[in-house]
Amino acid sequence: QKEVEQDPGPLSVPEGAIVSLNCTYSNSAFQYFMWYRQYSRKGPELLMYTYSSGNKEDGRFTAQVDKSSKYISLFIRDSQPSDSATYLCAMRSYGQNFVFGPGTRLSVLP
Amino acid sequence: DGGITQSPKYLFRKEGQNVTLSCEQNLNHDAMYWYRQDPGQGLRLIYYSQIVNDFQKGDIAEGYSVSREKKESFPLTVTSAQKNPTAFYLCASSQEPDRGGFQETQYFGPGTRLLVL
Numbered sequence: 001q002k003e004v005e006q007d008p009g010p011l012s013v014p015e016g017a018i019v020s021l022n023c024t025y026s027n028s029a030f031q032y033f034m035w036y037r038q039y040s041r042k043g044p045e046l047l048m049y050t051y052s053s054g055n056k057e058d059g060r061f062t063a064q065v066d067k068s069s070k071y072i073s074l075f076i077r078d079s080q081p082s083d084s085a086t087y088l089c090a091m092r093s094y095g096q097n098f099v100f101g102p103g104t105r106l107s108v109l110p
Numbered sequence: 111d112g113g114i115t116q117s118p119k120y121l122f123r124k125e126g127q128n129v130t131l132s133c134e135q136n137l138n139h140d141a142m143y144w145y146r147q148d149p150g151q152g153l154r155l156i157y158y159s160q161i162v163n164d165f166q167k168g169d170i171a172e173g174y175s176v177s178r179e180k181k182e183s184f185p186l187t188v189t190s191a192q193k194n195p196t197a198f199y200l201c202a203s204s205q206e207p208d209r210g211g212f213q214e215t216q217y218f219g220p221g222t223r224l225l226v227l
Contacts (some may be wrong), residue, residue: 008150034215043116043200043218088152090216095206096163097168098216103151 003027006089006101015110019076023089023101026070030091030099033065034053035074038086038103047087079108112217116201117183121224123188123195131186131222133201140205142184143216146170148199157200160206178216188224196226 001098002067006023013019021035031052038043048063050072062075072091076083089101114135123129135142141160145153155168159178173192178184184203188195204216 033148036218041198041221041223043114043220046215046217049215093129097155098204100153102150 003099004089004101007104008087008102009105010107011104012107012109013079015079016083017079017108017109019079019083019106019108021074021076021087021089021104021106022064023072023091024070025072025091025099027039027093027099028067028070029093029096030067031094032092032099033063033072034090035061035063036088037083038088040085044088081108081110083108114201114203114217116199116219116222118175118214118222119220121204121222122227123224124227126188126190128189129224131188131199131201131224133184133186133219134182134205135184135217135219137203137205137217138181139203139217141203142178143202143204144168144174144176144184144186145202147200147201147221153200156186195224198223 002097004025033050035048036042037047050063050065052068053065062076064073086103086105088103090098092098143158144156154170157176159165169226175187199222201219202216
């Protein structure tokens with residue numbers, strides 16, 4: 001079993017849809033959780049960061065962490081074609097290296 | 111502007127040749143990382159360094175070497191021993207969290223695409 005699992009997609013949605021992206025993990029010691037957006041042939045850019053459990057909202061983006069289920073989510077409201085990218089989840093425990101999911105490729109169709 | 115720069119954007123390697131990828135950061139971060147990204151496989155850690163003059167192997171270090179002589183710089187050499195070097199290489203940096211849960215994340219450079227001739 002991989003330490004972090006993520007559906008690779010591709011996921012295609014119409015413009016304006018609510019998108020749900022998810023990762024599951026096996027290491028209960030993870031406490032820092034991140035979502036990155038990566039456009040084709042570019043470096044990943046940080047979208048959301050959450051420490052421990054709970055929700056965090058930033059504009060159209062909401063990150064959720066459920067440590068009891070070892071499950072994190074990223075919701076995108078009113079999705080736009082410019083949101084078309086690969087979304088990577090990442091997590092770590094204190095003092096340890098980052099562990100990344102393989103990424104979900106999202107296409108938002110106009 | 112604070113950030114991470116990588117050069118070159120594209121790099122071509124001939125058989126038996128060593129090539130060096132540059133990574134520089136002005137974020138004053140202690141830790142720096144090199145990842146390799148292949149289609150559908152996500153990011154795999156090659157080497158990391160948490161302090162100047164010290165570095166550790168990651169999951170796929172064979173065929174690669176690094177140095178960390180300055181805090182700002184962490185170059186990666188892809189040696190001739192790396193038989194399948196074609197990939198997208200990403201450099202990243204981070205600052206270690208303190209015990210209070212200080213917000214700490216990893217920031218990436220724009221990447222270098224390495225191709226074999």
